[in-house]
Amino acid sequence: MSTPSEGSIYSNHAEQREAALPPEARVRDLEEALLFEFGDHVEYRQTPVILFDAVSAEDLGEALVRRPVMLKALLACANVAQRAVQRDLGITVDTYAERISRDRAFTLSGYLKPLLPKELAVPALLMLDHFWWVDKEMRAAKGRWERRVRAALNRHLREGSFVKRKFEHPGGTFELDAAYPKRGDVEVGVDVKRFESPRDFHKRGDEITQKVSHLRDVHPSSRFFAVIYYPFPDRHADVLKRYQGQGINGILFAAETESSIDEAAMRVIEEGGLLD
Incomplete structure (x- = not known):
């Protein structure tokens, strides 16, 4: 299957995502608004945070082979849907599959690694997975x-x-x-x-x-x-x-x-x- 090539007039997912990111001012205003308006109900807790900057593409691929249950949440935190994977990599993937081949896992990890945030709390990933699971089931x-x-x-x-x-x-x-x-x-x-x-x-x-x-x-x-x-x-x-x-x-x-x-x-x- 053909995919958008480097220098193509057609954009890939990374380029589309970069153009669609919210402005820093919105992110800053949202954080300030949440902490101020709900300040009386905010608790600071010790929360596990994954430092994706420190995770290599190879380690990510191995993790997906062992635990494919993580795939949907990781794709979601990078705004990657199945259509983007098919367009950019020329492969189809079931984001809820119980098994994933080693070759496919490493193809995905190399694609996904540059798109991941530098760090992200585990509860945030759980919430992303929850959102998309409910959306899937409702549809x-x-x-x-x-x-x-x-x-x-x-x-x-x-x-x-x-x-x-x-x-x-x-x-x-x-x-x-x-x-x-x-x-x-x-x-x-x-x-x-x-x-x-x-x-x-x-x-x-x-x-x-x-x-x-x-x-x-x-x-x-x-x-x-x-x-x-x-x-x-x-x-x-x-x-x-x-x-x-x-x-x-x-x-x-x-x-x-x-x-x-x-x-x-x-x-x-x-x-x-x-x-x-």
Whole structure:
């Protein structure tokens, strides 16, 4: 895999990070503000601090081989994400892997060493790891919600009836989060959307109308439904109004509870004409 070469017109991660560092005045003002405003609640404790200046790239590589659990926190403290590693080193890496090869560990340590701070307290690294772990799990939970909707559709019809399925259109390739049947003409298509905020709804609302329009172009007799997570019940009427007259056969709202997902799935099946 090709990577940005030295002297390239494309910047690498180190260059982008250097350009994005906060100004010293902000760091100084933040430290002063925290210590002043919370001064009555500040305790000075003996805290373990890692002197990364004293750690060689070779020692860092050996440490990653022995304890790959450290990788995510070390990358995070240098603002390094998987995409930066892939772009700059031409390799992919699972930052939560339980094992890492020696070659890969040493490639990463040589890349990471110049980016590490001179020193950093262990609790700070623990907090970084905590932040990114929670972020990862929350994102995964949102992805699982789509699978739960599809599972409910199959549970209430027949196992394997609804599948994630792509369809071709002159404007490109599009994907239905759940479609029936598995092959042939689409009879029922379902788009599953999570709008976490009103801004998401306004920003991504056109995705649904575009998809139903394209689906009808290639499968004119299909029925189309949207199952939407939108945690603002008092604004659900706005959503229904937004999609009125857009060729959508049903807008169903569901939350995290199994009962709400089941209810939405049953309505898709009933209104889609799939009950025997």
